[in-house]
Amino acid sequence: MENDYYPDLVSGSLSSLRFVGTTDGGYIEAFMGGRVRVIPLSAIASLCNLSMDGVPFRGGLRAHDSWDNYSLQEGLATIGYRGNVIGKLSVNLVPTEIRILHYLLTYTILPRGGNHGVIQHEDVLVMWAMLKGYKICWPFFIIQHMLKFQGKVNKPIGYGPLWSKIYKYLGVDVQGARKVVIDSRRCIDATTIKQMRRQLEQQAQGVDEVDEEENRLEEEEATQMGQEEEGQPGPSSSSQEQPTMRDIMNAIQAMELNMNQRMDHYQASIDQRFQNVEREQRRIWRSVRRMEAWTFNEELNEDDNQDEDDD
Known part of the structure; x- marks a missing residue:
C-alpha cells in the first residue's frame, strides 16, 4: 500500500x-x-x-449459500471462544493466535472505528471461513x-x-x-509476513545468518520496491507469491512473541517508574519534616536525618 x-x-x-x-x-x-x-x-x-x-461474499451475519454447514455456534467453536454467547463477544476470550488474527482482520480487511475488543458476528463468520479453508x-x-x-x-x-x-x-x-x-512501520504486507516467517525458521534452527537463497529473495524485493518508488511497474500480481494461511499463522506466532517481549519491557519500565515515584515521595516528606522542625524548633529523629542519596 x-x-x-x-x-x-x-x-x-x-x-x-x-x-x-x-x-x-x-x-x-x-x-x-x-x-x-x-x-x-x-x-x-x-x-x-x-x-x-473465491466466493463473492458480501459480508454480514448470513453465511454464503455454499457454506451451508455454518452456524454461529460452529464459528465460535472453530475460533475457540470460551465465553457466553449471549451479549457482546470479548476478544479476550479466544486464544492468543485468534486475537492477533482478529486484530489483523479488523485493521486491514475489515477496518472499522470503535471498540476493536469486541468480536462481531461478521468477524466470526470470516475467521471461520479462513480457518476452514474456504476461499473468499x-x-x-x-x-x-x-x-x-x-x-x-x-x-x-x-x-x-x-x-x-x-x-x-x-x-x-x-x-x-x-x-x-x-x-511505514505500521504497515503489514506480504513482505512483512515472509520476513517474520524467516525469523521464526531461523530461531527454530538456531541459524544466525540467512542463506544465499534468502539473500537473493531480499535483493529481488528491494529491486521491486525501488522500481515502484521510481514509478516503474513491478511484476504482475499473478507472478508474486501470495501469502498462505501458514504464512499468516507463522506471522501471528512471531507477533505474539514480539508482544510478550514488549510487555515484559513495559512492565519493567512501569516498575522502575513506581520506584522513582516512591523515592521522590520520601525526599519530599523529609524536606517537609525539616521545614516543620526548623519552624517549630524541633529536633529531627534518625529517619528524618537520613541522607536522600541513601535511596
Whole structure:
C-alpha cells in the first residue's frame, strides 16, 4: 500500500461510490478528479495483489449459500471462544493466535472505528471461513465493506491507502489535496509476513545468518520496491507469491512473541517508574519534616536525618 492518503478526496469518492456486478466480476464508479471514473474489480485485485478466486461474499451475519454447514455456534467453536454467547463477544476470550488474527482482520480487511475488543458476528463468520479453508473473493469483499463507510461522518476512513493507489492508477491529480502520511512501520504486507516467517525458521534452527537463497529473495524485493518508488511497474500480481494461511499463522506466532517481549519491557519500565515515584515521595516528606522542625524548633529523629542519596 501507499504510505499516504487523502481524506478529503476519499470522502468525496466514497459518497459517490457505486458497485456494478457483471459476469466478469464487476466494476466501481466514483467521482474522482472532477468527473465520474470507472475501475474494474480486476484492477482493484491487481492493486491489492489479491486473487479474484473465491466466493463473492458480501459480508454480514448470513453465511454464503455454499457454506451451508455454518452456524454461529460452529464459528465460535472453530475460533475457540470460551465465553457466553449471549451479549457482546470479548476478544479476550479466544486464544492468543485468534486475537492477533482478529486484530489483523479488523485493521486491514475489515477496518472499522470503535471498540476493536469486541468480536462481531461478521468477524466470526470470516475467521471461520479462513480457518476452514474456504476461499473468499477478497476484492469483491473489500468493495462491499467499503460501501459501508458511505455517509459516516467523523469516522475513520477505511482503505485510505488503497484509494491512493486507485488515484495513482487512474492518473487523478492529487496536488494540493490534504494528505495524511502513515508510518511505514505500521504497515503489514506480504513482505512483512515472509520476513517474520524467516525469523521464526531461523530461531527454530538456531541459524544466525540467512542463506544465499534468502539473500537473493531480499535483493529481488528491494529491486521491486525501488522500481515502484521510481514509478516503474513491478511484476504482475499473478507472478508474486501470495501469502498462505501458514504464512499468516507463522506471522501471528512471531507477533505474539514480539508482544510478550514488549510487555515484559513495559512492565519493567512501569516498575522502575513506581520506584522513582516512591523515592521522590520520601525526599519530599523529609524536606517537609525539616521545614516543620526548623519552624517549630524541633529536633529531627534518625529517619528524618537520613541522607536522600541513601535511596
